[in-house]
Amino acid sequence: MQNLIEAIVLGIVEGLTEFLPVSSTGHLLLLGHFLGFESNGKTFEILIQLGAILAILLVYFRRLLDIAMRLPTDPGARRFVIGALIAFLPAAVIGALLGGFIKSVLFNPVLVCCALIAGGLVLLVVDELELEVKHTDATKFPLPMYLKIGAIQCLAMIPGVSRSGSTIVGAMLLGADKRAAAEFSFFLAMPTMAGAFTYDLLKNYKNLTSDDMTLIVVGFIAAFFAALLVVKTFLDYVSRRGFTLFAWWRIIVGAAGLAGLWVFG
Numbered sequence: 001m002q003n004l005i006e007a008i009v010l011g012i013v014e015g016l017t018e019f020l021p022v023s024s025t026g027h028l029l030l031l032g033h034f035l036g037f038e039s040n041g042k043t044f045e046i047l048i049q050l051g052a053i054l055a056i057l058l059v060y061f062r063r064l065l066d067i068a069m070r071l072p073t074d075p076g077a078r079r080f081v082i083g084a085l086i087a088f089l090p091a092a093v094i095g096a097l098l099g100g101f102i103k104s105v106l107f108n109p110v111l112v113c114c115a116l117i118a119g120g121l122v123l124l125v126v127d128e129l130e131l132e133v134k135h136t137d138a139t140k141f142p143l144p145m146y147l148k149i150g151a152i153q154c155l156a157m158i159p160g161v162s163r164s165g166s167t168i169v170g171a172m173l174l175g176a177d178k179r180a181a182a183e184f185s186f187f188l189a190m191p192t193m194a195g196a197f198t199y200d201l202l203k204n205y206k207n208l209t210s211d212d213m214t215l216i217v218v219g220f221i222a223a224f225f226a227a228l229l230v231v232k233t234f235l236d237y238v239s240r241r242g243f244t245l246f247a248w249w250r251i252i253v254g255a256a257g258l259a260g261l262w263v264f265g
Contacts, residue, residue: 003211004218006037011048011219015226018052018193019186019234021123021165021246022253026112029159030257033109034264040212042103046200047216049193051223056186059231067139080139087150087184088191094154095196099203102157109261115160116254123247126169134175138184145174153188160254163192168243179239186231 010028017024028045032038039045057064070077095102135141141149152170156163164185171181208216 003037003215006032006035007044007215007218008222009035010037010044011051011222012226014045014048014219015052015055015223015228016230018049018223018227019056019164019189019230021119021162021168021243022250023112023116023119023156023160023162023165024049024052026116026160026162027253029107029112030109030253034260039215040204040207040209042107043200043204043208043212044216044219046196048219048223050197051220051225052227053190053193053197055224055227056189056231059228060186076140079143083141083143083146084187084191086143087146087153087188088195090147090150090154091157091192092195094157095199098157099199102159106158108159109257111158112160113254113257113261115158116250116257119161119165120247120250120254122169123165123243123250126172127242127244127247131172132175133177136177136180138171138176138180138187141171141174141176141180141184145171148174149184149188153192162250163189165246178242179235182235182238 010031013027013031014024017027025045032045037044067077067080071081135145149167149170153163153167155161155166164182167185167188168178168181171184172178176184
């Protein structure tokens with residue numbers, strides 16, 4: 001029963017943090033460390049992301065369907081799909097080459113805390129910059145810009161950096177406004193997280209027990225409902241208020257994590 005409760009809590013945390021620039025993986029690793037929650041091969045933290053993926057697919061279903069329906073006749077729709085795939089490519093290559101190293105070496109609570117703090121400081125700086133806005137529609141970025149955003153997203157291979165945070169900051173530095181940058185992080189999350197889910201499942205499914213699968217399903221459901229709440233509110237919030245709240249949250253969580261590791265180990 002305790003493991004089920006922990007899986008629900010971790011699933012809620014995953015859903016609440018996946019699309020915010022605060023690092024869902026970092027939060028899961030820290031919380032799991034202090035709860036004493038150990039997943040088989042660190043697969044739980046990866047596989048429950050499917051819940052967040054389905055949440056964003058549900059919220060964006062009509063828009064994605066419209067893009068799909070226009071693919072045969074609309075060059076703009078085809079260009080966006082190609083751009084999203086181009087942006088996904090760097091993470092797919094690096095994830096496949098370094099997946100084992102990332103899990104065995106970088107899934108480290110101290111590194112997570114340091115990355116959370118550093119990322120928070122970066123968000124504070126970027127949020128105050130007077131950046132020139134050249135792009136306000138996430139579906140109409142130049143193709144080279146999609147590739148550059150995808151390359152910057154690879155920084156999130158370090159737990160605590162944040163996939164959405166690196167994507168948003170990268171897009172803003174390349175000329176996107178806050179809303180378009182955040183929205184593209186949603187779009188890019190779909191192939192990136194789906195790819196990570198599929199790769200991890202194919203690599204580790206033989207090692208998963210029925211108890212592991214039960215915890216994953218419970219975490220997946222919790223992540224789905226929590227992510228629904230975030231996706232529906234995040235864009236409006238950042239458009240009005242920026243990223244300062246999330247920056248300070250990262251710094252506080254990172255500092256508290258370091259203090260907890262120093263006191264409790």
